[in-house]
Amino acid sequence: MTLFGFEAYKTFSRWRTYISFGVLALIVVMTEIVMRVSAREIIGSMMKIFQRDFIIAGNILNAWFITTFIMNSLHFHIPFLVTLVAGDMVSSEATAGTIRFLLIRPPSRQRILNAKYLTALFYTAGLVMFFAVLCVVLGLALFGSGDLIMHRLGQFSVVFIPEAEIPLRMLLAFAAAIWSMTVVASLAFLFSAMAENSIGPIIGTMAVVICFLIFGNLPLHFFRHLKPFFFTTHMLLWQGFFDSSIRWLEIGQSAVILGLHNAGLFLIASIVYRRKDIKS
């Protein structure tokens, strides 16, 4: 726990840790302001398929709609921001030349690695929670509350979630989002344990995430069969909380698969780190 405290202190005392929070704040603030200014246009384009057939009354463009809208881009920008710190967690010691100092001290390599990994997870959770609070608070201030309307763009498909149920579902969805982002953190952490500098793990992690996202969305039968095995597919488990009835089974399966990814990646990182040669 002391080691975790040291690692957390080290991480959060670096100014670059806050770049992610700043970037996230900028994305959320800019998106919500633009959506506020062009609310009618956004509703027009999003609800185009329904506006021909239905008169839509009430506050559709509310804080919850905006939050889920921004959450849909979660798997693009948050992984990058997570890797900025998680990818630097272990490799920064090599870059700074402190790795030998660190590893000749009494705490075992595994304990040091555990502390670093916990810090990476803590940072990931903090980033998603910051994102959640900012989205919801700013959304409520700018757009107010209301029922949540979830729909598939261009499809005649709608799910209404009554306002009273939304806060709990939102809480669960963000918990799921944190869980999904920990896989990105674990991947970046593994690359960080392998590398001697921070650029490689950051670029490597993003390359893997982007490749899996592209493969998962390619309309080719080969990739459609493989899609259930991609961790990026299960990273969308939070969406299961926004169906008419919560899809617990699917969410549970995805959570377990992501958990196995976390365990596997951390295990490999442990093996790599324990065998790391610091003499040459």
Next chain:
Amino acid sequence: MKRFFAIVLLLLLMLPWPAVIQAQGQAEALRVLAALEKKYAGLKDYVVDVKVHFAIETFRAPDLLARLYYKVPDKMRIESNRVVFFPRDGGYFNPAQFKQEEYTVLPLGYVTYNKRRAVQLRLIPKKIKGATQDMVLTIDIGKLLLREMILSQAGGKVIKAEITYGTFSSFELPTVIRLLLDLPAAEPGIAEGFSGLPPDAGEPQRITGEIAISYSNYQVNTGLGDELFKKDKSQGKP
């Protein structure tokens, strides 16, 4: 004399009987529409509470409650504290929408509807304003009530409205309108899938289902002002 009768007979046989019958049918159709319009001529406006129930697989919503305001000839407004999706075509009763001069009216024949004699008319708008391209009305001749309406719309949409009535302030107004929908599942282009490849197997190509709208607490001819219908532009026509 015989020759004269033969010529008259020949002339009678040469008359365009189908055209005469068609003209008679046309006149009857216009008479029914005019009578329907006249029946509701005194209806200037109404306010009613509506409950919209969706039974569509891809449209998962609880029953939605709202208040509907209508004023002749085509002003309509929906008010609700919550989000409401209200069917634009066929969802509310507008007796002033079948003006003869706006349609080409074709009689389709007589049918029995709920054991009563009814006439079926096809109305083709002379100028298409909304999505509806063609309407088939089933009108109870004895009671002069619009019982059923089939709307064919752009993009292959078909909506069938079945109307049940009650009497409110001496007007027969709907208590329930059942809309039976048959719509494409996606907008053209999107339905074909990205890069022209077929969408995922199992995704429906068409959506079918029902929307049942219940009407209660009618307030008829209360003198609604035009300004009521100008408040929210978002409810305007698409």
